[in-house]
Structures are given as structure tokens and as C-alpha cells.
Amino acid sequence: MAKPPRTRPATAMGRVCIIAHSHPEFSKGGGELAAYRQFETMRDAGRDVVFVGASEVGTQYAESRPIETVMPFGPGEYVYSFAGMAEDRLAWEDTYQRGVLVDFLAALDCEVYHFHHYWRLGTDLIDALMAARPDARFVMTMHEMLAICLHHGQMVKTRSRELCRRESPLRCLACFPDQTLERFAYRKATLMAVLSRFDTILHPSDFIRGRYRDWGLTAPRDPVLENYLGDAMLAQPREAADPQAMAHRFGFFGQPTSFKGLDVLLRALPMALRGNPDIVLTVFGAEREDVLRLFPTLEPMVEAAGSSLTFAGRYDPLDALDLMRSVGWVVVPSVWWENSPVVIQEARRAGTPLIVSDIGGMAEKVQRGVDGLHFKRAAPVDLARVMVQATDPELRATLGASIRDVMGRAEFLAALDAATAVKR
Amino acid sequence: MVLRPFEDGQSGEALQLGLACEVALQGGGRLLLGSARAPADAEATLWLEAPGGQPCPIMQARFHPEPAQPDSPRPARLFALVTDALPPGTRLVLQAGDQRTDIAGEGSGESALAGLLAAWPAEAGFALLADCAANPALQPLLGWQQRPFGGFGDWLAGLNPVRGRMVETLAEIEEAETLTSLAGEVMVVVRGSAAFPPEARLEMVAIGQRPDAAGRAEPVAVPLLDWHVAALPQALVGQARIDPAWLDRLSTLELVLRVQMRPDLVHFLRCRPRAATVPDLLDSICRTTPFAEPGDAAGAAALDLLRLVVARREALWAPPLASLAAQRAAPDAAGHLPRLGLILGADDPLAARLFQVTAPEFEGRCDRLLVMGDAAEAVAQPFIRRGRIPVTLGAAAVQALRQAAGRAGVLAVEAPRFAAAVAAGRPASAFSRPLGAADLARLLALHASAGCEPALADSLARLLRLHRMQPGEPAFLPVQRGWSSPHAAEVVNAHLARLWSTGPAETALHG
Structure with a gap:
């Protein structure tokens, strides 16, 4: 594929290629949203920037018909098929397709290659691109802990859902008894060998930086840089809500996966209702059927909650701030550590205080008594207690006034420039 | 040669002498096969008489009773004589008392040999085969007429073949397990499900084929360096050694067993031994058949024999291993030789990902790379694709x-250890110091004498473990396998541990 023309004059920074594990057009996870928002922000700031994202659609298509590995997807945007990757999407089985993508990326002639994630990109691809462009700077933004933990990068034990605080081959073997100690060693070494070579690793939270440091990733510069929420959301006004009207309204935002803790919230709701019958909970991001399909044992709780519980279905991320302003509290009850949840950033942007699990990225990003309240992770009783406490309009007013806004555009770009300017 | 009186012979009968076959041997010698009959009450003498009445020396003579014939009430003695030379006109003479008979020493040629051996009692064929192994002049008997095993072909075809280790056609014997090791050891264990009689005996002859100068398979009887037999309550165990130089040249190896259950009951089995590791070989002593009668005495006797065999092995192997270990401790010039990289334990295709991103670590240190392991092909691919160093x-x-x-100089790296070193940010620490000639000689000796797996790579990994061993660490990791018993496992593992740790202590500690 021909090298794309420079659409803007080169800045002092030179061309930057943002490579992400998905394009938000196809999925709306926090990682790809952060990557794409960085692309939009840099582009709108006049930077010479290219976005290359993995395409699930193209990959599925490739299973039945031939498709180009890399395809244009808009001005300065490209998507690629990862059909040639191994099942775990950490390496390529089809070395020809890998070569096509490496050649394409190398020919972009970028000064900085900024990866968002290594999943769906592959350690071998990164290694080959580094070899092809030894003069370029390489930056990686971490979005979860997949390198550390085979369990979807969650660092939650597979059998008990207990939190895992440190990786080691024997600990991992307890979660995955069908694996071997050698496989864990190969996996870690491969990822460590490649990640250690980055000039800069950006961590959206101090929590995740600590985890990667504990894991052994200490070679690259590793500043913490929060994901940027995007110009569109930053442009929206931040308005104070009526605490009297909002204090008893709670909202859950996100998909009902087993790690997001919606089951904890739904178990807490009946107990909270006994403490304050005025409480109402709205689940944004899922229908009732979606939730009961995943958590069939919760049906009695859902039935018992009656009109106090509403399922609002999926929502457009562009509507997130408005929806968050429609509730008095945003509850983030995740049972895994989280990194830097977009929901927390959005709630802070919206000015809606949060109730979050007291661990990891949630505890870091929601300062207790400033941005919201904490409850004991995976403990419905404690969540119910905090929800009842939160219905106090005075508390809601206090936290509604103190909750911090997110990082602004200029601050983000300056931090990004500083973080990506240096080659080791 | 004196023929003892025939036990069932009758007195006063005439002497009879027949020459069935005369075969020219290597170096001008002769093999004469025939039969002689003499009166029962007289001691008979058989000899060769050259022209002029001088005796012609007989180098070797074997006699076997002729099977009873319905039309011949007086069984004869079958004989096989070997001479160094047979001058023209030499007579074969049989004399008993004042009776004498003689015939010409020349008979029909080698074409009669195969048929004769097949018709004679199996004992005669076995004895002659054993003589072939002991006497190089007789070796051509196995190659004549361009047929497999020459004159013994028909005879061998008539023996009981053993498939695997099961013996299906003999009531008294259930298994005949035969194994060989890299060091040239041969283990024969003949097992029954009930007690063997005390008079049971076991003998063995090894035969095989080796390529001659033209590449054609040449049948041979293989000489044994030694042969020890022990009787267990329900088994006969034979242990032999073949010169490893012989073993290396053989393309096939077979064992012919003579199992005498009672004086009047002898079985001949033809077996193809299985290549075995040392633990396999030794554990076979203690193994029993699935239908064996349980008994503490049998188990204890087998363990006693195992200990004896182990002691014999240590007496044989410890001195050369100690010598090699001492050489290893001396500085050598391996550091100045071309660098041969070796990746061991490449058993998981997932390791290919690691070598894909760390290939320069090897390309900068090695001129050539060897990869060993179950997934060697996958692991080698990154290096082959890059094409910087040749890969084997x-x-x-x-x-x-x-x-x-x-x-x-061999730079060995165990793939899992390399992974650990890379994860720790110290890939260089996974490379061994260059292994030189003394290390490799020690490796080959340890692999032959105490190898725990068929793959040389396992022995090399164990040797590298010795080199990097720290105080308090075990020098030898016990072999995990389906042992016949925990007691056998303990004896064999302790034996292997002693062999692996033979040598100066500082060798292990400062490798």
C-alpha cells in the first residue's frame, strides 16, 4: 500500500502513528476510545498523525473471503485484519500478513509509533517494526494487565474470583492447571522482551504502573498519563445538580460482564431499599434479559426491586454525560481492579459523584470524600450501606461540589509530548 | 577327540562314520559336520589323519546326540569339527578299541549346511551360532549363499519368534523381554507366572547385520564382552555387554535365547531387543508379568539382583566418569573455537514466539545454531526465516x-531457563560457558552409562545442571516413570545419582 501523503505540514514532533487493538467504529472499549480520542485531539491540534486500528469486521470477513490486510478507513485512518494472528492474538501465525502490516507501518515514516495495547498487535509485529524503524521512538499505553495475567488481564483468580496481587508461574498454574510452567515462562519472557524495548510506557493510572513494575517492567520511562476524554466531552458545560432530587438516584453504566460487578449492585439493591425505599437504580448499557442471561440467579432480586430498578438498554457514548447527569450517583462496582475506567472519567466530567469498589484504579481515580464514596469490593451489604448513606442530600451536595474535573486538552497534549519526546 | 560311550548304544556293534558337510572357513580352515556311531561299551576316538599318518589338529569339536530315529535303534553322535587347515588326502578316523573306520575328510560343500542345521537338533545350531560369535573364522557361515544369515537361515526361521515381549506359544514362559542400551548393555529377562524349576538355565547369542564396505547388509554373530545369568523365583535374568563400537555399526540386532526349563525341555526364542534407557533397562529386572504369583521373596530376590547389577555397573563406569570429570575441571580452549549455539528443551511451540523476538541474542553469540526438542522445528523457524545463522x-x-x-565451543541454552533469564532482564545469564571437548566427551559417557531419556538433550540438560549447581541443590533429579516398584525406583535413581555426581566436587560446584 502506498505511503499516505502528509496531509499537514510536519511539526516539530514529526508524524505520529497511533496503533490500536480496535477502532471505535467496531467496538467501544475504553482502550480504543482513548486511542482514537488521542488521534482526534492530535489531528485537531494540527499534528501529523495517523490512526491504524484492528478491525473485527475485516477479520471476520477474512475467514470466508480474501481481504486486504490493511485498508484505508478515512483521512489518516486505516484498519487492518488480524485474521492471521494466533488465537490469543499476541502473535502472528501468518507471517506474510504480519510482514504486510509491518511494511505498511514502516513506510508511514513516522517519528513516533504509539501503540495502544499489544493484544491484536502481537509481540512479533512490534519487534519487527522496531527492527525496521530503529530510528523511531516507540510508545505504549497500557490498558489492562494482559501481559501479567492470562485471565483476560484481570488479575482475578479463575476459580474463586478472589483478587490476585502478584503473578508467578505457580500462582498462574493454580488458575490454569491445564497450562505448564514453561508456557507461563515463555509468555512472560516474550512480552517482557518486547515491552522492555519501548522508549516510553504510558500508564493511565498509578495502580497499573505499580503492577507492571512489580511484574518486572522497569526499563522504559513509565509516566502516568490519564486517558484524554476527548474535545467533544470537554466542551460540554459542567452543571450542578439538585441534590434533593438526585441523592436517591443511582446509575450503573457499562456492559454486564462478570467483572463489572453489576451482580453485586443488584444484590445490594434490595438491602438498600430496606434502608431507603426511595432509592432507584437505572442500569445503562444492558437490557433486563441481558442481565438475567448472565446472572440467572438474580431474577428474584430483580423481581423484588420492582419499579425501583430500570434497565435503560444500550446507550451512545456521546450521550454518556447527559445520562450521568440524570442520576445522582454513578456506581462502579467492578470486582476486578480496573485501570482507569472511562465511566469514572465521564462521571467526573459530568460532575456526578461516584460510589466505587475500594480497589485498584477505581480507588485511585475516585478520591474518597472528594469525588465520591468507596465500598468494600464485592460486598453487597457494604454497598447497600453506602447507597443508603449516599441518599443524604447534604452529602450529595458536598461531593457534587468537590468532585474533580478531568484533564484538559492542553495539559494532555503537553504531557503526551513530554512523554513521547525522548528516545532511550 | 574322545566320544563317550552311547548310553543307549549296544555293545559289539560296528563303527559307523559319516561326513554330511564340509565347509571352507576364513583363512583356510574347515568345518566338518557329520555323525558317528560306536559300540556302547567302548570309548571311541574321532580324529583327523593327514597323509603320512600325522594327526591333523582339531581346534574345536562339539557333539550332540542324534534324535531317535524309528528305523535306527542306535542313535549316533552328531559332530561339528573345526580345523585350521585340512591338507588334501586327510582322513576322518573313528576308532573304538581295536575297531577303526575312516572316511575321506572332504565332503559335500556349503550348499548342504542350511538343510543340515535345520534337520539337526536345535541345540547343534545354537552351539554352532555361539561358536560363530566366539570365532571370527566361522563368521562367514552366516553370510553364505547371499541369503539372510546364510547357513543359519532355515534354522533361525524355525525358532519361536517373540513379538514385543509376549511369548504366546510356550506354557511355561510368558514373557521374554530383551533390551539394549546405548552403552552396549543387553538385558534379557525371561518371565513366567509361576516359579521356574531350579535347574532352569538361560543362554544367549546375539546376531545382527552390519553394512559392509559396499553398503550391503552383512549378517554377523556378535561377540559378547561378558554374560551374567541369575535365576529369580519366576524369572531368568541375563545381562551382557556388546562392545559399543560393534553396536554402533549394526543396522539390526537380534537375540537367540536358549531357555532350558528342565534337562529334557529346552526352548529357543528369537527376539528383537528394544532400545532402552538405563532406567528402563535396570527396572526390567524387577518387573513381573501381570499374572505373576505375588511374593515378597520374589521381589526381594529381584532387588538383590538389581543391587548386584548396579554395583557391577558402578565398578565399570565410575573410573572413566571420574577421569572425564577431572578433565572437565581443567581449563580448555573451547572459548577460542567457533561458537556453536544449542537450544535445548525446545518442546513447546510457544517458545518460538520468544525466539522470534530474541533471535539477535543468539545471532550475536553463535556462528551456527542447533535446536533440540519436541518442537524444534517450530522453534527454529524464526532463525531460519531471518537467515543470519545456519540452523540444524x-x-x-x-x-x-x-x-x-x-x-x-558449544553455548548451550535451555529454553525454559532462557525464558526466565529474559523475563528477569538478563538474557546473557542463560548461556552456558562454551563447552569444550572434555565436556562433550563426559556428556556422551554420561548419556551412555546413565542416560535417563533417549534424547541426548536430556543428558545435556542434566550436565548443565551439574555445572551450575549450588550447594544444597540436588545434583540429580530423579527419573519419573512407571517404575515396577518404589524400591526399584529408589535403587536405580540412587545409582544414577552416583554416576552423575562422579568426579571432583569442585567440578560440579564451579562449572
């Missing part, structure tokens, strides 16, 4: 390692 894998890699002694 599989059997060719093993051969290259054997040939490397003195010509290359």
Missing part, C-alpha cells in the same frame, strides 16, 4: 553436537 535440528543436530567435540 532433530537428529542432524544431535549428530552435529557429537561431532563438535574439539572443533567448536
Whole structure:
């Protein structure tokens, strides 16, 4: 594929290629949203920037018909098929397709290659691109802990859902008894060998930086840089809500996966209702059927909650701030550590205080008594207690006034420039 | 040669002498096969008489009773005589008392040999085969007429073949397990499900084929360096050694067993031994058949024999291993030789990902790379694709390692240890110091004498473990396998541990 023309004059920074594990057009996870928002922000700031994202659609298509590995997807945007990757999407089985993508990326002639994630990109691809462009700077933004933990990068034990605080081959073997100690060693070494070579690793939270440091990733510069929420959301006004009207309204935002803790919230709701019958909970991001399909044992709780519980279905991320302003509290009850949840950033942007699990990225990003309240992770009783406490309009007013806004555009770009300017 | 009186012979009968076959041997000698009959009450003498009445020396003579014939009430003695030379006109003479008979020493040629051996009692064929192994002049008997095993072909075809280790046609014997090791050891264990009679005996002859100068398979009877037999309550155990130089040249190896259950009941079995590791070989002593009668005495006797065999092995192997270990401790010039990289334990295709991103670590240190392991092909691919250094894998890699002694310094890396070193940010720490000729000689000796797996790579990994061993660490990791009993496992593992740790202590500690 021909090298794309420079659409803007080169800045002092030179061309930057943002490579992400998905394009938000196809999925709306926090990682790809952060990557794409960085692309939009840099582009709108006049930077010479290219976005290359993995395409699930193209990959599925490739299973039945031939498709180009890399395809244009808009001005300065490209998507690629990862059909040639191994099942775990950490390496390529089809070395020809890998070569096509490496050649394409190398020919972009970028000064900085900024990866968002290594999943769906592959350690071998990164290694080959580094070899092809030894003069370029390489930056990686971490979005979860997949390198550390085979369990979807969650660092939650597979059998008990207990939190895992440190990786080691024997600990991992307890979660995955069908694996071997050698496989864990190969996996870690491969990822460590490649990640250690980055000039800069950006961590959206101090929590995740600590985890990667504990894991052994200490070679690259590793500043913490929060994901940027995007110009569109930053442009929206931040308005104070009526605490009297909002204090008893709670909202859950996100998909009902087993790690997001919606089951904890739904178990807490009946107990909270006994403490304050005025409480109402709205689940944004899922229908009732979606939730009961995943958590069939919760049906009695859902039935018992009656009109106090509403399922609002999926929502457009562009509507997130408005929806968050429609509730008095945003509850983030995740049972895994989280990194830097977009929901927390959005709630802070919206000015809606949060109730979050007291661990990891949630505890870091929601300062207790400033941005919201904490409850004991995976403990419905404690969540119910905090929800009842939160219905106090005075508390809601206090936290509604103190909750911090997110990082602004200029601050983000300056931090990004500083973080990506240096080659080791 | 004196023929003892025939026990069932009758007195006063005439002497009878017949020459059935005369075969020219290597170096001008002769093999004469025939039969002689003499009166029962007289001691008979058989000899060769050259022209002029001088005796012609008989180098070797064997006699066997002729099977009873319905039309011949007086069984004869079958004989097989070997001479160094047979001058023209030599007579074969049989004399008993004042009776004498003689015939010409020349008979029909080698074409009669195969038929004769097949018709004679199996004992005669076995004895002659054993003589072939002991006497190089007789070796051509196995190759005549361009047929498999020459004159013994028909005779061998009539023996009981053993498939695997099961013996299906003999009531008293259930298994005949035969194994060989790299060091040339042969283990024969004949098992029954009930107690063997005390008079049970076991003998063995090894035969095989080796390529001659033209590449044609040449049948041979294989000489044994030694042969020890022990009787267990329900088994006969034979242990032999073949010169490893012989073993290396053989393309096939078979064992012919003579199992005498009682004086009047002898079985001949033809077996193809299984290549075995040392633990396999030794554990076979203690193994029993599935239908064996349980008994503490049998188990204790087998363990006693195992200890005896183990002691015999240690007496044989400990001195050369100690010597090699001492040489290893001396500085050598391996550091100045071409560098041969070796990746061991490449058993998981997932390791290919690691080598894909760390290939320069090897390309900067090695001129050539060997890869060994179940997933060697996958692991080698990143290096092959990059094309910076030649890569050899599989059997060719093993051969290259054997040939490397003195010509290359081997930088060995165990794949899992390399992974750990990379994860710790110290990939260089996974490379061994260059192994030289003394290391490789020690490796080959340890692999032959105490190898725990068929693959040389396992022995090399164990040797590297010895080199990096720290105080308090075990020198030898016990072999995990389906042992016949925990007691056998303990004896064999302790034996292997002693062999692996033979040598100066500082060798292990400062490798």
C-alpha cells in the first residue's frame, strides 16, 4: 500500500502513528476510545498523525473471503485484519500478513509509533517494526494487565474470583492447571522482551504502573498519563445538580460482564431499599434479559426491586454525560481492579459523584470524600450501606461540589509530548 | 577327540562314520559336520589323519546326540569339527578299541549346511551360532549363499519368534523381554507366572547385520564382552555387554535365547531387543508379568539382583566418569573455537514466539545454531526465516553436537531457563560457558552409562545442571516413570545419582 501523503505540514514532533487493538467504529472499549480520542485531539491540534486500528469486521470477513490486510478507513485512518494472528492474538501465525502490516507501518515514516495495547498487535509485529524503524521512538499505553495475567488481564483468580496481587508461574498454574510452567515462562519472557524495548510506557493510572513494575517492567520511562476524554466531552458545560432530587438516584453504566460487578449492585439493591425505599437504580448499557442471561440467579432480586430498578438498554457514548447527569450517583462496582475506567472519567466530567469498589484504579481515580464514596469490593451489604448513606442530600451536595474535573486538552497534549519526546 | 560311550548304544556293534558337510572357513580352515556311531561299551576316538599318518589338529569339536530315529535303534553322535587347515588326502578316523573306520575328510560343500542345521537338533545350531560369535573364522557361515544369515537361515526361521515381549506359544514362559542400551548393555529377562524349576538355565547369542564396505547388509554373530545369568523365583535374568563400537555399526540386532526349563525341555526364542534407557533397562529386572504369583521373596530376590547389577555397573563406569570429570575441571580452549549455539528443551511451540523476538541474542553469540526438542522445528523457524545463522535440528543436530567435540565451543541454552533469564532482564545469564571437548566427551559417557531419556538433550540438560549447581541443590533429579516398584525406583535413581555426581566436587560446584 502506498505511503499516505502528509496531509499537514510536519511539526516539530514529526508524524505520529497511533496503533490500536480496535477502532471505535467496531467496538467501544475504553482502550480504543482513548486511542482514537488521542488521534482526534492530535489531528485537531494540527499534528501529523495517523490512526491504524484492528478491525473485527475485516477479520471476520477474512475467514470466508480474501481481504486486504490493511485498508484505508478515512483521512489518516486505516484498519487492518488480524485474521492471521494466533488465537490469543499476541502473535502472528501468518507471517506474510504480519510482514504486510509491518511494511505498511514502516513506510508511514513516522517519528513516533504509539501503540495502544499489544493484544491484536502481537509481540512479533512490534519487534519487527522496531527492527525496521530503529530510528523511531516507540510508545505504549497500557490498558489492562494482559501481559501479567492470562485471565483476560484481570488479575482475578479463575476459580474463586478472589483478587490476585502478584503473578508467578505457580500462582498462574493454580488458575490454569491445564497450562505448564514453561508456557507461563515463555509468555512472560516474550512480552517482557518486547515491552522492555519501548522508549516510553504510558500508564493511565498509578495502580497499573505499580503492577507492571512489580511484574518486572522497569526499563522504559513509565509516566502516568490519564486517558484524554476527548474535545467533544470537554466542551460540554459542567452543571450542578439538585441534590434533593438526585441523592436517591443511582446509575450503573457499562456492559454486564462478570467483572463489572453489576451482580453485586443488584444484590445490594434490595438491602438498600430496606434502608431507603426511595432509592432507584437505572442500569445503562444492558437490557433486563441481558442481565438475567448472565446472572440467572438474580431474577428474584430483580423481581423484588420492582419499579425501583430500570434497565435503560444500550446507550451512545456521546450521550454518556447527559445520562450521568440524570442520576445522582454513578456506581462502579467492578470486582476486578480496573485501570482507569472511562465511566469514572465521564462521571467526573459530568460532575456526578461516584460510589466505587475500594480497589485498584477505581480507588485511585475516585478520591474518597472528594469525588465520591468507596465500598468494600464485592460486598453487597457494604454497598447497600453506602447507597443508603449516599441518599443524604447534604452529602450529595458536598461531593457534587468537590468532585474533580478531568484533564484538559492542553495539559494532555503537553504531557503526551513530554512523554513521547525522548528516545532511550 | 574322545566320544563317550552311547548310553543307549549296544555293545559289539560296528563303527559307523559319516561326513554330511564340509565347509571352507576364513583363512583356510574347515568345518566338518557329520555323525558317528560306536559300540556302547567302548570309548571311541574321532580324529583327523593327514597323509603320512600325522594327526591333523582339531581346534574345536562339539557333539550332540542324534534324535531317535524309528528305523535306527542306535542313535549316533552328531559332530561339528573345526580345523585350521585340512591338507588334501586327510582322513576322518573313528576308532573304538581295536575297531577303526575312516572316511575321506572332504565332503559335500556349503550348499548342504542350511538343510543340515535345520534337520539337526536345535541345540547343534545354537552351539554352532555361539561358536560363530566366539570365532571370527566361522563368521562367514552366516553370510553364505547371499541369503539372510546364510547357513543359519532355515534354522533361525524355525525358532519361536517373540513379538514385543509376549511369548504366546510356550506354557511355561510368558514373557521374554530383551533390551539394549546405548552403552552396549543387553538385558534379557525371561518371565513366567509361576516359579521356574531350579535347574532352569538361560543362554544367549546375539546376531545382527552390519553394512559392509559396499553398503550391503552383512549378517554377523556378535561377540559378547561378558554374560551374567541369575535365576529369580519366576524369572531368568541375563545381562551382557556388546562392545559399543560393534553396536554402533549394526543396522539390526537380534537375540537367540536358549531357555532350558528342565534337562529334557529346552526352548529357543528369537527376539528383537528394544532400545532402552538405563532406567528402563535396570527396572526390567524387577518387573513381573501381570499374572505373576505375588511374593515378597520374589521381589526381594529381584532387588538383590538389581543391587548386584548396579554395583557391577558402578565398578565399570565410575573410573572413566571420574577421569572425564577431572578433565572437565581443567581449563580448555573451547572459548577460542567457533561458537556453536544449542537450544535445548525446545518442546513447546510457544517458545518460538520468544525466539522470534530474541533471535539477535543468539545471532550475536553463535556462528551456527542447533535446536533440540519436541518442537524444534517450530522453534527454529524464526532463525531460519531471518537467515543470519545456519540452523540444524532433530537428529542432524544431535549428530552435529557429537561431532563438535574439539572443533567448536558449544553455548548451550535451555529454553525454559532462557525464558526466565529474559523475563528477569538478563538474557546473557542463560548461556552456558562454551563447552569444550572434555565436556562433550563426559556428556556422551554420561548419556551412555546413565542416560535417563533417549534424547541426548536430556543428558545435556542434566550436565548443565551439574555445572551450575549450588550447594544444597540436588545434583540429580530423579527419573519419573512407571517404575515396577518404589524400591526399584529408589535403587536405580540412587545409582544414577552416583554416576552423575562422579568426579571432583569442585567440578560440579564451579562449572
